[in-house]
Amino acid sequence: MLDRLYLSLPKEALNKERFEMPRAESFVQGTKTIIKNFSPILKAINRDNEQSKRHFVKYLAKETASPANIEESQLILGGKFSDFQVNDLLKSYITQFVLCPVCKKPDTHVIEKQGVKILKCEACGAISSVKGL
Numbered sequence: 864m865l866d867r868l869y870l871s872l873p874k875e876a877l878n879k880e881r882f883e884m885p886r887a888e889s890f891v892q893g894t895k896t897i898i899k900n901f902s903p904i905l906k907a908i909n910r911d912n913e914q915s916k917r918h919f920v921k922y923l924a925k926e927t928a929s930p931a932n933i934e935e936s937q938l939i940l941g942g943k944f945s946d947f948q949v950n951d952l953l954k955s956y957i958t959q960f961v962l963c964p965v966c967k968k969p970d971t972h973v974i975e976k977q978g979v980k981i982l983k984c985e986a987c988g989a990i991s992s993v994k995g996l
């Protein structure tokens with residue numbers, strides 16, 4: 864069973880080094896949750912432009928059902944969330960909207976083609992349509 868699982872993995876996924884998920888450093892302050900290193904995270908996942916920032920902040924607001932705002936290099940969520948929850952959200956976002964669905968590398972950016980946003984991968988050249996991008 865394990866052998867078969869191993870064999871079914873694409874060869875490329877085994878050769879290339881794994882992407883290291885950035886870790887959010889967050890803490891609760893009163894009724895808010897502060898992600899201290901939001902800017903470095905955006906840089907690490909190559910989403911350090913206004914459009915991508917807005918998309919990520921909107922995602923966090925929706926998933927936590929709380930207001931989310933960037934303040935300097937931090938992100939402030941208007942609710943109390945554990946470090947585990949915050950990192951879980953970060954991981955979900957990256958898996959869904961940053962990693963290339965084909966090669967799983969983070970070297971992607973969002974492009975618009977005929978009014979539709981798609982994910983373009985610089986590592987393998989794949990162009991993927993991602994729901995909610």
Ligand SMILES: [Zn+2]
Pocket residue numbers: 963964965966967968984985986987988989
């Ligand atoms: Zn790729």
